[in-house]
Amino acid sequence: MIGKKVWAIAEGYIPSGSTGPKPDFESHDTLCVLNTSDQTANLEVTIYFEDKDPVGPYKMSVPPQRTKHFRFNEFKDPEEVPRDTDYASKIVSDIPVVIQYTRLDSRQAENAIFTTIAYS
Template structure:
């Protein structure tokens, strides 16, 4: 099977609202990536996070088994440091095998919750 995806992806518009109006954790505002590894080898993935007013943080390291998906909330990235809430950021996701990356924002900061999803930008 021909490889599906790319090895570098960019998400330029991250922002996790501080406020949440619903019950936690199911209604916590979050930015999430869904990583699809349709290949035959496990993926070693690194995420670098960039900010407007300070240097980048990372890499955050994780794996995605072959022929599987994995959903990662930026809220849950804690090593090397947790992401600050209510702060603009961008992410660059690198993998040693081709993957597909979808980005989703769940904003529960108001009673009218909003969800937006888009394909991340394939860099290579």
């Protein structure tokens, strides 16, 4: 089994503007999770801000031997992740997983995407 149980993403920002059609080209941040184990991975995500208390946990799961992508834009419970606001996140899993972070910024017609492995 590969991966770690605790991950951090220091960068987070969801632009409110988009130029492309939804949902494919809507500006978004994505949490990409790889679970190579034979068990379901249960995750809790906490969101941190510059000027207010953390929010969470957001709970999600990834089936065994699967990958799953979660858009921060779609996090609703306990509250939506605000747009046009810097944030960071901590991901805790009950089993080792691999975490990657991706952003699509489509505020301009020339889309920009970047990705990075999270810190474990």
